[in-house]
Amino acid sequence: TQLLEQSPQFLSIQEGENLTVYCNSSSVFSSLQWYRQEPGEGPVLLVTVVTGGEVKKLKRLTFQFGDARKDSSLHITAAQPGDTGLYLCAGARGSARQLTFGSGTQLTVLP
Amino acid sequence: DAGVTQSPTHLIKTRGQQVTLRCSPKSGHDTVSWYQQALGQGPQFIFQYYEEEERQRGNFPDRFSGHQFPNYSSELNVNALLLGDSALYLCASTPVTRNRAGANVLTFGAGSRLTVL
Numbered sequence: 001t002q003l004l005e006q007s008p009q010f011l012s013i014q015e016g017e018n019l020t021v022y023c024n025s026s027s028v029f030s031s032l033q034w035y036r037q038e039p040g041e042g043p044v045l046l047v048t049v050v051t052g053g054e055v056k057k058l059k060r061l062t063f064q065f066g067d068a069r070k071d072s073s074l075h076i077t078a079a080q081p082g083d084t085g086l087y088l089c090a091g092a093r094g095s096a097r098q099l100t101f102g103s104g105t106q107l108t109v110l111p
Numbered sequence: 112d113a114g115v116t117q118s119p120t121h122l123i124k125t126r127g128q129q130v131t132l133r134c135s136p137k138s139g140h141d142t143v144s145w146y147q148q149a150l151g152q153g154p155q156f157i158f159q160y161y162e163e164e165e166r167q168r169g170n171f172p173d174r175f176s177g178h179q180f181p182n183y184s185s186e187l188n189v190n191a192l193l194l195g196d197s198a199l200y201l202c203a204s205t206p207v208t209r210n211r212a213g214a215n216v217l218t219f220g221a222g223s224r225l226t227v228l
Contacts, residue, residue: 004153006153033217035219040221041221041222042115042201042203042219042220042221042222043154043201043217043219044219045216045217045218048216088153088154090153098144098156098159098167098169099154099156099217100156101146101153101154101155102153103151103152103153104151104152104153
């Protein structure tokens with residue numbers, strides 16, 4: 001059973017378009033992270049959100065943690081080909097130092 | 112400053128064989144976690160080592176075992192390989208910090224791609 005559901009699973013868009021990726025769960029997480037993974041590489045941390053309702057911006061990327069700390073979204077403005085990759089959300093529960101990952105969203109930005 | 116390094120990068124085994132994967136954590140990190148990532152899926156937590164002991168374990172059979180050495184490096188061993196063990200095995204290290212946010216900041220290696228035939 002996947003505790004974190006990501007949608008969409010695949011997304012192919014043109015350069016310059018906006019997009020939103022969703023990460024949903026029925027469980028509460030103490031913190032939630034977003035990673036990007038490129039072929040042949042391990043996931044690279046983009047952001048960590050810990051407070052319900054928190055919004056963080058990283059250049060053209062905006063991350064939001066749901067008020068109940070059960071869901072999160074990643075919004076990319078004016079996508080570029082360099083944004084192409086597998087986007088993964090991952091949640092931590094309580095004091096556990098392990099992460100539960102979603103199944104990922106494969107984003108392709110076409111020039 | 113080298114990040115997390117893993118070896119080998121690729122390997123091919125046959126069913127029933129055993130495999131050992133190796134990981135050196137990032138400098139300053141004392142905790143090592145192992146994840147299995149099947150094709151098209153997110154990583155699944157296998158186990159975590161801290162102070163040379165297994166501290167947490169995911170839903171993986173006893174065929175999966177590990178070890179951490181005094182220099183914080185780690186090994187993942189898989190016995191009696193099955194076709195379903197084919198995956199990218201990721202090692203991640205965590206900094207020496209005990210604050211809530213820092214405990215879950217993972218730095219991943221590039222992984223070891225295991226193919227079981």
